[in-house]
Amino acid sequence: MDLDELTKEVQGRYHRLVDQGSDPNEWAYAWRSEYNRGGFKAVDLLMEEVVDPKKCIGCAACVTICPVDVFDYEEEVPLDTRHDACVFCELCVDVCPVLRPVDNDLKDQIELKEPVKDEGFGPYAYGVYARATDKAMLEQGQDGGVCTALILHGMQNGTIKATVAGEEHSENPQMGSSMLQQTKEEVIKGARSRYTYQPNTLALVEAMKKDISPLAVVGVPCQVNGVRQQQFSSIRLDVAEWYSKNISLVIGLLCSESFTEKGIDWLAEDLEVPKKDIMNINIKGRVEIKLRDGREEVKSLKAFGKYARPACLYCADYAADNSDIALGGIGLDKWTITFIRTEAGHKAWQALVADGWVETKELDEHPIGKDLVKRLSEYKRNRPLPALMPSYSEREKIGNLDPKNYYRGWEEGSDAKNWVPLPPPPPKKKKKKIAAKPEGENK
Ligand SMILES: Cc1cc2nc3c(=O)[nH]c(=O)nc-3n(C[C@H](O)[C@H](O)[C@H](O)COP(=O)(O)OP(=O)(O)OC[C@H]3O[C@@H](n4cnc5c(N)ncnc54)[C@H](O)[C@@H]3O)c2cc1C
Ligand code: SF4
Ligand code: SF4
Ligand code: SF4
Secondary structure, eight states: OHHHHHHHHHHHHHHHHTTTTOGGGGHHHEEEEHHGTTTOHHHHHIEEEEEEEOOOOOOOOOHHHHHHHHOEETEEEOOTTTGGOOOOOOHHHHHHHHTTTOOHHHHHHEEEEEEBBOOSSOBBBBBEEESSSSHHHHHHHHSSSSSHHHHHHHHTTSOOSSSEEEEOSSOOTTTTTEEEEESHHHHHHSOOOSSSSOOOOGGHHHHHHTTSSSEEEEEHHHHHHHHHHHTOOOOHHHHHHHHHHHEEEEEOOOOOOOOOOOHHHHHHHHHHHHHHHEEEESSSSEEEETTSSSSOOOOOOHHTTTBBBGGGGGOSSSOOOOOEEEOOOSSSTOOEEEEBBHHHHHHHHHHHEEEEEEEEEGGSSHHHHHHHHHHHHHHHHOOOOGSSSOOOOHHHHOOOOOTTTTTTTSSTTGGGGOBBBBBOOOOOOOOOOOOOOOOOTOO
């Protein structure tokens, strides 16, 4: 059998496993069974199953794990530019979080902190609201500046040499690029959240090439899962070993969805300001915007929601379930809700607290935070897995690309098999023109 035929066979095997309703943790056997027989064109499988149907969430795990640099990365997806360089190692498919859920034994591999609680948003040992005690970190941070404090503290005491995170674009501060942060200034400058997609993990390649470690990684859940699959792939090539040995702390950011650049264009137009003047966006049930001139504006999340990134439909993790420490802005303004999940997270956290870098509050003081994390996690977890979802073009046909409400299947008691496409949204009713009120009556 030639390589192309073999690749089709593996793809057929994968489809059969998915269609027959096999345990999703077994889907990876479709390709793993080939590894010791010399491999197949895994890159073709990845492009045909994930990238071409636009199910790719952009985590970049395939790009950063490929030992022969087959991929470029543009517009939030991998391109197989150097396709013929492939050495059939299968790593790119094995690390892709869209092709399958993370392995069952990941929980053991990441060394959870005991005693482990699981209340529906990923295993954790304890949680608090926290904020940085340093004024600059708190001011610069998106919520409590805890992520920045964790990184800077680790860099100061030598447990972190560099951080895979991001930097904002000066002409459009709501867009960001990946960055390997190695100085305090770079960390502070990269703080705050860009609610668009920032492919942090691309910076892993630079860290590996320069052999810089120990590394911290900051990422939204899709990036955390990609990193974990790289660290613990059952295909133990050097590159996977490097990530496994040298990434010492994975900080996850809670995430319902991110937004497209068009959303920022829309905001700028609507607010009649240049994009570079939108200094910060925070989403707290509504869109809170800070402008360069100090003005604060609010927009409805429903209006901005139109610009949610369609690819986020293929993501079932809200609370960065597999991170060492998960951080979010939910519950209490200007505090970061913080969940410590693993031994590595616990160590970093205790050192931070012991040195007085953060102050904390019990979660029970504002139970709404944890309740919301539970609810939002449940909502995302009950989605069908991406392999069971329609492609982008199928969604386009029925006219609904919203990652939040496109499908059914998340209602209580239903499972992936009950998924049905929702009909296209009804046409907008034309608003009746209301005669202008005489001056003064509006007040
Ligand atoms: C796209 C997105 C969606 C989010 N959705 C939610 C949500 O639904 N609910 C919730 O409670 N919290 C959400 N968060 C998390 C929240 O915005 C804060 O990041 C978190 O509370 C930590 O705040 P902090 O002040 O401790 O972080 P800071 O100290 O300000 O540090 C923020 C870190 O995030 C990194 N970062 C910035 N933008 C991005 C990005 N786009 N992708 C990856 N890394 C980035 C920075 O490089 C920096 O390392 C979201 C964050 C992002 C980026
Ligand atoms: S990761 Fe391996 S299988 Fe995938 S493109 Fe690179 S060399 Fe080929
Ligand atoms: S989801 Fe991640 S690993 Fe999968 S194809 Fe996209 S970028 Fe690559
Ligand atoms: S919802 Fe957040 S974590 Fe999931 S794919 Fe979108 S950006 Fe990534």
